[in-house]
Amino acid sequence: RFRHRLAMLRRLMAGHSPFCRPVRLPRSLDLARKGRMMPLRLLSGKIPGTGWIHDESKESYIQRSIEKFRQQLHSPDHVLLSATRARSEFGLTRKELNKITPARRREDIDGEGLVEEQYWLPDIVAMARISSSEDMMIERYRHYLESGRQDGMRRSKIYGFNQMQQGQSTTWFGHLWYSRKDNEIQGADVVRIAIKQNIAICLTKLVVAFYTGSAAVFADAMHSVADVINTMYRYVGINLATRDPDYRHPYGYERLRYVFTDRSCLILLGVGGLFPLYHGIGALYEVSEITYPAVMGGLFFTVGVLETPALIRSYYALRKKAKRMDISLLSYLRSGNDMINITTFAECFLGVIAAGAGVVSSLMVGITGDATYDSIASIFIASTVVTGSGLILTKNAKALVGETLPVSTVEKLVFMLEEDDVINSVHDVKTEVLGVDTVRFKAEIEFNAEAITRKIKNLHQVPGPESAKLLQDVNGISSEIAVEDWLMRNNAMYQTALSSELQRVETRVRAYLREANFKNFYVDLELW
Template sequence: MWALGSCRAAAAMRYSCLTCHERQLSSWTSSFVPFRICPSSPSSCIVSSSRCLIRCASSETSTPPGDSKSASTTQPIAPLKPSAAAPTGSVPAVDAATTAKSKLDGKRKRRLPIDYSQEYTDNVYIPAVRAMNDYLLKPTDLDKLRKTTKRSPVTDSPPLTVFLKKDVEQRAIEVWGSMDALQRERKKRRETELERNVQVSNVKRLLRDIARGEGDSGREERDAYQDDQLKGSKRVVYSAIAINAANFSFKALAWLYTGSHSMFAETIHSFADTCNQAILAVGLMGSTKKPDKLHPYGYSSLRYVSSLVSGLGIFFFGFGLTVYHGIMGLLHPTAIAPLYWAFFVLGGSLLSEGGTLMVALGQIRKEARRQNVSIWNYVLRGQDPSVNVVLLEDIAAVLGVAIAATSMGLSTYYNSPLPDCIGSLCIGTLLGAVASFIIYTNTVALVGRSIPIALQQQMTQVLESDVLVRSVYDVKAIDMGGLNVRYKAEIDFDGRQLTRSYLDKQDLEMMLEESQNLKTIEDLEGFMSKHGENIVDLLGSEVDRIEASLRKKHPEVRHVDLEVL
C-alpha cells in the first residue's frame, strides 16, 4: 500500500492493515477516502489535510464504512507488501521529509529546564493599594510606572490595576532615598498609628463607661488605694535612709575610736542598710511610671528588682565583710581601747533603729489588715517588698545592736578581744540570714506567683454570680507586684440570657414586621447579619461590665482577661 504526501498515519499504513478504517480488505483498488483518526492510537494520526490519497486494497463487494456486520467480523491482517504496479516515487518523498525533519530537530536549540530552587521575583505584580501602604507612595508616584490589569479574585468585581514589584521598589528608593530610610519611616508611622489606636480605644471605653453611668469611679478608687499604699512605703523607706545614714556616721566614729570588731560590723551594717534603702527608693520611684509600649503592664515589678539587688548587697557586702573582719580578729587578736563611747553610740542606734522598726511594722500591719491576712503571711509573700526589706533590716539592726553591746561588754569584763570577734561573726551570720530571706521572697515574686487560693476563689465567685455566666474555667491569677493582680479566665456565657438582654433593648414589633417582609435569602442574610453584629457588640459591653464589677469588689485586680468559650 502506498501513501502520498506528508500524512504520517497514511505512511504508517504501509506495513500494517487499515485498522483505523475498520474494513477487511481482499484486493487492491485506488480510491480517495476521508481519513479518520484511529481510536486505538490517536496520537500517531497527524494529518496535513482532510483527505489523503491512499492506495488501498478492497474487495469487489467492499462493505461500506460503518457497516456493523462487517465491523463486527473485522480480523487482523498480516502486513502487506506493496504491489508491483504501485508507483515507487512516493517512498523517497516520505523518507526525505523525515530526514529533513530530523536535521531540523538536530539544529533546534535545547530549552533549559526551570530551576525551582532559585528565587525569581521579576514577574511579581502588586496592586496599587499595597504599593502605597507597603512602600509609602502616593498615587502620583505610580503614574509613570508600567502597569497592567489582572482579573480580580473577587467575583463580579472590576479588574485590578497592578504594577511590577521591582518597579515599585525602585520608585520607593527614588522617593525615600534608600530602603533603610523607608524602614525608618514605616516604624515612625507604625508607632504613630499605634498611639492613635490606643487613644481611640481609651475614648471608646470611656464613652461606654459614661453610657453605663459608671465613669472612672472604679479606676479612681483603685488608683487612690494604690497611691495610699505607695505613700506609706515611701514614708518608711525615706525615714530609714535618714536614720541609717546618721547611725553610720556615729558608728564609724566609734569604731575609729575603739577599734572594736563588733563596732566595725555594726558600721558596715548601717552603711549597707543606707545604700540598700537608697536602691529601694529608686525602685519605688520607677514603679510609679505609667505603662507604655515597651511595658504594657507597667513597672510595678521594678520594686521587686530593687529589693532583690538590696538583698544581694546585704549578703555580699554586709555578711561577707563582717565575717571576714571577725575571722581576721580571731587570727590576729589586738588590744582594744575603752568602749564607753561605743556603748553610748549603740544606745542611740538602738533607739533610732527601733523607731524605724515601729514605722515599718505599723505600715505592714495596716496593709495586712486591709488584705485580711496575717502579718507573717504578708511578709512571707512579699506583698510590699520595699517595706519588707526595711522591716527585716531594722530587725537585724536591733538584734545586731544587742549582739554588739553584749560582745563588747564581755570583752570589757574579761579584757579579751575574743568575745568582740565572736560578736562580729554573729552579726555577719544574722545579716546573711536576712539577705537570704529577702533574695528568696523577691525571686519567687519575679518568677510569677499565684495569689492565695482563697482570694482567687472570691474573684471567681464574683464572675459566677453574674446572670450571663454559666461557668468559669482555666482561672489564672498572678501577683504582678505593687498590689497589681492579673486575672485571666475563660467564660461560658449563657446565649439565651444574652439574647434576652438584647431583645429587651429592641422594638420587638418592628423586628416582627421586618422579619415578615423577608422575601429572599439575601434579605434573610442581611437581617441576621445586622442583629448578629449587634449581639456581638452587646457581648463586648457585658464583658466590660463584668470586668468593672470584679475590679470594684477587688481593687487589687489591675488587668482582667476574660475569654469567651
Template sequence: MEEYLLKVGDLEPLGSTKRRSPFENEPPIRVYWRAEVEQQAIRKWGSLDRLSEEKQRRELAWRTHQQTLFSVKKVLKDYRRGQRNKPYYTVIEEENLKGSSNVVLTAVGINAINALGKGAAFAVTGSSSLFSETLHSIADTANQVILAVGIHKSAQRANLDHPYGYSNVRHVASLISGVGIFCLGSGVAFFHGFHALYDPAPMGDFLVGYCVLAAALVSESVTLTLATRNILRNSRRQGCSFWQYVRQGRDPSVNVVLLEDLAAVVGVFVAGSSMALSAVTGNMMFDACGSMLIGGLLGTVATFIIVTNSHALVGQSIRQEELERINLRLEEDIMIRGIHDVKGIDMGNGLVRYKAEVDFDGRELTKKYLERQDSDVLTAEAKQLTGDEAVEKFLLRHGEAIVDMMGAEIDRIESDLRKAFPQIRHIDLEIL
C-alpha cells in the same frame, strides 16, 4: 465564588474534576471550568453587567461599614485618652505608697547617722563587732536609697513600653537590696570576724562604743516601729496576718526596712554583748565571734529577702481566699456558665492582674437581646425572609448587634469586678 458572587450551593450542579494539590501532603483539590461558572453567574444575576453592579453595591456597603467602624474607633480612642487623665492609683494605693516612702526615707536618714557614729566608734575602739555594725549601717543606708528610688519608679503610669506599669520595680529594688546585704554586709562582716580570730586587734576603750550602740538601738527601734505600724495597717486592709503579709512580700520596700532594722536591733545586742565579754575576759575572741554572728544574721535576712522577691518577680499568685472570692463573684453573673484557667497575679503595690477563660451563656445573651427588640417588628421581618440574600442580611444585622451586646456585657462584668475588688487593675477575660 468571590469573583462571581456565588455560594457553595450554586456550584453543586456544575461539573468538576479533581487535581493534585499544589501543596505538599494536602488532599486533591476540586477544579471547575471557568466558562460553566460564568454561565452560572449569569443565570443567577441576569447578566455580567448586573453582576458588576452588585459588586459595586457591596463595595459601597463595605466602605460605609468601614467608615462606621472608623467613627466608633475614634470615639473609643477619645474615651481612652480621657481615661489616661484619671488617677492611676486609688486613694488607698496612694496612701500605701506614701506610707512606704515615708518609712524608707526615715530609715535612710537614721541609718546614715548610725553609720557615721559606728564608724567613729570603731576607729576609737578597734572592735570587730563595731566594724561589722558599721558595715551593716552602710549597707542598710545604700540599700534603702535603692528602695526609695524603686518606690518612686513604681508609681509611674503604664505606657506603651510597659503596658502593665512599673509596680514590680519595688521587687527589683528589694532584690538588689538583698544581694547587697548578703555581699557587702554579711560577707565582709563574716570575713573580718574570721580574720580577727587569728590576728586580733589591740583592745581599746569600749565606753564610746557602748554609747554609740545605745544611741543606735534607740534610733533603729524608731524605724522598726514605723515599719511595723505600716505593715500592721496594710495587712488589716488586705485581710491577712502580719507574718503572712511579710512572708508573701506584699510591700517589699517596707519588708526590707522591717527586716534590716530587726537585724540591726539584734545586731546591737550581739555587738554590745561581745564587746562586754571581751572587756571582762580580756580576750578579743568574743568580739571576733560577735562579728561573725552579725555576718550570719545579715546573711539570713538577705536570703529571706532574695527568696520572697524572686517569687514575686516570677509571678506570685494572690492568696487563694482572695482568688476564690473573685471567682465566685464572676460565676454569680447570669451571663457566665463557667470559668476556666483562672489566674490572679500580684503585680505589687497592692495591684492584681486577673485572667480567666469564660464560658458565655449564648441563650441568656440572646434572650437579653430579644428583650430590647420590638417583637412585632422582628416577627414581621422574619415573615418576609424569602431567598438567601434576605436571610443573609437579616442574620448579618442581628448577628453583629448580638456581638456588640456581648462586648457591652463583658465591659459591664469587668466594671462590676473592679467595683467589688478595687485592687484589680487589669482584667483579661477570654471567651470560650
C-alpha cells in the same frame, strides 16, 4: 456649608482636588513654596511622615480599600463605627451625627471618664448620602487614605502611642515630672526615714570603731554602710517603678522594685555580711585589747534607739497591708509582695538585734576584760545579716518571676463570675501580681447565648408583648432579601450585646480587684 462649598469650588478652579488640604512639604522635595496647596496623591511612592507597613504598594492598597468602600455604600453591613471614623471616612459633621441615634456608648473602663459613641454603618451611609453624592464620598475617602491619617488611627490602637504623641516622657528620668496620676509612691516615706537615720548611725559607728578597735562595732558599721547604699539605691528604684506604662512596657515598671531590692540585698550580703564575718573570724584568732567598752556599749544602745523609728514605721505599714488582706503579719512577711517595706523592716530589725548583741558583748568585755566576747558578737551580727539577706533574696526571686494571687481570692472571683446570669462557666483562669498595687487577670468566659438573647429582646416572659412583637416581625418577612437583612441585623445586635456583656464583666472584675487593694489592673477576658 455654603462657605465649605465655596472653598471647594475655588480649589477646583485652581486645578486642585476639592478635598485636599494645605500641607507643609519638606524642602528636600523642592516642589513648591512652604504651605502651597497641593493634592497629596500627586506624590509618588511613600508619603513623607507616614510609615507604610504593607508589602503591597500604596496605590494598590488604596484601590482595594476604595472597592470595599464602594461595596459598603451600596450594601452596608450591620457593623458599628465610632464617631471619629464617621467624620473622617464619610465626612459627617457633628450636627449630622447628632441626628443619628447612637447604637452604643462605650465608656472608658480605665476610669478616664471618656465616652465613645458608636453608630450603625447603614445609618451613617444613609446620612452621608443626604449631603454628598457617591463620587464625592469616594473622592473624600481616597483623600483620607492618601493623607496618612489612617496610619495615625492605626497607631493609636497600640497601647502607649497616644502618650508618646502627646509629648509625655518615656525616658528613664521622665518620672521626675511625669508619673502615675495618684502620685503616691508606696514605701518612699519609710525609705526616706531609713536614709537619714542610717547616715547618722553609719558615721558614728565608723568613728567609734576606729577609736575603740572593736570588731563588733566594725561589723555593725559595715552593716550600716551597706544600709546607706541600699536605702539610697532602693529609693531610686521606687521612683523608677512608679512610671506609667508606655508602648514599650505596656504592663508598667512595677517589677523594678524587685530588681532593685534583689541588687540591694546582694550589696547587703557582701558589704554588711560576708566581709564583717571574715573580719570577725580573723579577730577571734587574733584577739586585741578593747579600749573604752563603756563607749562601745553606749554606742550600741544609741543605735538601737535610732533604729526604732524606721522599724516602727515599716512595722505599721506592713501591718496595715496584712490587715487589708485579712492575714497575720507573719503570713504577710512570707507571702506579701511589698519587697521594699519588707526589706526595710528586715534591715531595721537586724539592726536592733545587732545593737542588742553589741550591748551584751560590751557588758561582758567590761566585766571580764576578755575581748573574745567582742569577736563572738561580731560573728553573730554578720551571721544574722547573711541569713536575713539570703531569705530576702529567695523571697524576692519568687516575686520577680511572678506569683499568682492567693488561691482564696481567685476562688471568690471565679465564684462571683459564675454567679452572673449571662455566664455559663469560667475556664483557664490565670493571675499574676506584677507589683505592689498592680495585678493581671486572664480568663476564658463561656457565655449563655440564650440569656443574652432574652436580655436583648426583653423576652423574660413568654408569651408576652415582646414575644408577640418578635412573632409579628418574623411573620412580616416576605422575601429572601428581607430574611437575610433580618438575620444580619439580629446577629449584629447579638455581637454588640456580647461585647457589652464582656465589658460589663470586666468592670466587675476590676471592682473586685480594687476592693482587694490593687490600683492598676490588666484584665484580659476571652471567649471560650
